Amino acid sequence: MEIKGGLLKAIKEKVEYTSVEITPDDSEVLVDLKASSLNRRDLWIQEGKYAKIRLPCIVGSDGSGIYDGREVILLPSMKWGSSASHQSTDFEVLGMPHHGCCAEKIAIRPEYIFDKPSHLTHLEAASLPLSGLTAWRALMTQGQAKPDQKILITGIGGGVAGFVLLFAVAHGMEVYVTSSSDNKIARSVALGAVGGENYRNPESYTNLTKAASGFDVIIDSAGGGDFHKLLKIANPGARIVQYGGTQGAMDGISPQILFWKQLTIKGSTMGTREEFANMLEFINLHRLRPCIDKVFPLSEVNQAFDYMKSGSHFGKIVLDHS
Ligand SMILES: NC(=O)c1ccc[n+]([C@@H]2O[C@H](COP(=O)([O-])OP(=O)(O)OC[C@H]3O[C@@H](n4cnc5c(N)ncnc54)[C@H](OP(=O)(O)O)[C@@H]3O)[C@@H](O)[C@H]2O)c1
Incomplete structure (x- = not known):
């Protein structure tokens, strides 16, 4: 079947909006995105x-659409496996090598289809899956976040970081952020953060230590040369959750600070079906709305x-298929 979508043919090339042939296998159904x-x-x-790049491929891990008359969103964690603590060696993220969501239709197994929160538009729902799931697992599972705890979210302009902010505020936490942009800090405060730097x-x-006098949970996607500073501003027993390597290797970590404060540094990647379902339940319960920066x-x-x-975005960049 011919559909129109955003195809990446080779690395270092532009994504091209073009006709693509997709062939659903026997286990897959078609979703109108x-x-x-x-x-x-x-x-x-x-x-x-990125590891194991296989092209050409339709890009996009996040989709919202219609299947069998239902409004649905798609789980981008594919072949997670049976362990809740980590993904299997077969694990894939929707949108390479499996054709992704920046297209008119997708062929996908029904196990990856979930009901869309009814209070969200398709544009809002499409901003949710990969970033929301990554944020949920980092915060709730790996971070063991509790109401009234103090949390620091680094690089708040990031798509995942925005969802950590949304969930942490709704969870009743005292939230601080960092950013390269004072404007993004101000926008975070308007969304419920206490402050930022x-x-x-x-x-x-x-300044963060003066303002918050230490953090119980820190969620970071930057890594890099400043990561070791996070250990200094963590409270004894804190969890530092790391899900991204935007700034590269994390040098200078002090073993003395790590063991004396009894800190946990925990890696986190995407999440399970159960975590996706729990995240959707939380979003429905609190009637949360994702932050969209721009629609194309x-x-x-x-x-x-x-x-x-x-890099000027705050929140998600969404594609409207209508
Ligand atoms: N493990 C997983 O499952 C998983 C899932 C999703 C993403 N990721 C990774 O997480 C990272 C962020 O992804 P995303 O989609 O949220 O990206 P994104 O929307 O492009 O955001 C990247 C953000 O990183 C922040 N940043 C850059 N340099 C920084 C620094 N020195 N200190 C603190 N923050 C800094 C910036 O925040 P400001 O604009 O506020 O300065 C920027 O907006 C990427 O490395 C991505 O590969 C991992």
Whole structure:
């Protein structure tokens, strides 16, 4: 079957909005996609900075649409396996190598189809799956976050970080953020954060310690040369959850601070079916709405990628398929 979608043919090439032949296998059904959204992963693949790249492929891990008369969203964690603590060696993320969601239709197994929260539009729902699930597992499962605890979220402009903010505020936590942008910090405060610091300011970690007097949970996607500072501002017994390597290797970690404060540094990747279902229940319960930065028509998928590269977004970049 011929559909139109955003196809990446080779690394270092632009995503092209074009006709693509898809062939559902016997276990798959067709979902009409109404909206999709972008993740940093899509850029890493385009730039060749991702493991086991197999192209050509329709990009996009996040989709919302209609299946069998139902409004649905798609779970992007594929072949997770049987262990709740980690994914199997067969694990895949929807949107490479399996054709992704930036297209008119997708062929996918029914086990990856969930009911869309009814209070959300398709555009809002499409912003949710990969970032929301990653945020949920990092915060609730790996971070063991509790109401009234103090939490620091680094790089709040990121898609996942935005969902950590949304969930942590609804969970009754005292939330602080960091960002390269004072404007993004102000927007986070408007969404319920108590305060924040610009990580480009050399005094930012001192100021955070003064403001919060230590953090019980820290959620980080940057890594890099400043990661070791997070151990200094963590409270004894804190959990530091790491889900991204935007700034590369994490040098300078002090073993003395790590063992004396009895800290946990926990890695986190995506999440399970159960975590996805729990996240949807929480979103329905609190009537949460994701933060969308900008909407592009599906036909402008390439312009949406360029906008993500600019780094000016706060929240998700969404594609409207209507
Ligand atoms: N493990 C997983 O399952 C998983 C899932 C999703 C994403 N990830 C990874 O997580 C990272 C973020 O992904 P995303 O989709 O949320 O990306 P994104 O929307 O593109 O956001 C990246 C953000 O990183 C922040 N940042 C850059 N340099 C930083 C620094 N030195 N300190 C703190 N923050 C910094 C920036 O925040 P400001 O704009 O506020 O400065 C930027 O907005 C990527 O590395 C991605 O590959 C991993």
